[in-house]
Amino acid sequence: MSNIVYAFVGGLLLGIATVGYLYINGRIAGISGLLAQVINPTKDIFKSSAFWFIAGLVITPFIYGYFYQPEIEIKANTFALILAGVLVGFGTRLGAGCTSGHGICGMSRLSKRSIVATVVFMFAGMLTVYIIRHVLG
Known part of the structure; x- marks a missing residue:
């Protein structure tokens, strides 16, 4: 796949996640705000949609890397x-x-x-x- 396709799919997934979060929770998916909710929880952390959204952002690259093993050198x-x-x-x-x-x-x-x-x-x-x-x- 070309970089254009990767960018398109990534943007599409971002859009779906953002609209889905807004539709389900009635709040925007601003990552810094979600992270603040996770760091300073006001309720059970595992019932927080912010926790699961952030967890997905952290876990997904590892899952992708496991299956596709991209050649990245930092x-x-x-x-x-x-x-x-x-x-x-x-x-x-x-x-x-x-x-x-x-x-x-x-x-x-x-x-x-x-x-x-x-x-x-x-x-x-x-x-x-x-x-x-x-x-x-």
């Missing part, structure tokens, strides 16, 4: 990956949401706040890549 420094994860987490709290909440769910609802947030996310990402590749070398 060349990045482990410390840099951990730092990047912490900065992304900080950014989602600072921006009151993440790319899934703003970029997928918010933009599809034509939320002005989400459109602005997504433009800022994308610009910051492009600027970061430029600085890392061309300025820091």
Whole structure:
């Protein structure tokens, strides 16, 4: 399969999961908000749809890797990956949401706040890549 097909199928699955979560729970599938519900549960964690949604996101790559064993080589420094994860987490709290909440769910609802947030996310990402590749070398 080509990368275009993988991207199409991935987008289709994201759309189905997002619409399904909204339909079943009446809430958007913003991952940072769901993760916050899992970290600070107000009810039995195993009855939480947020827990099962996040669990599916964590488990699915392992299942895929078991059956398809993709050839992936991670060349990045482990410390840099951990730092990047912490900065992304900080950014989602600072921006009151993440790319899934703003970029997928918010933009599809034509939320002005989400459109602005997504433009800022994308610009910051492009600027970061430029600085890392061309300025820091």
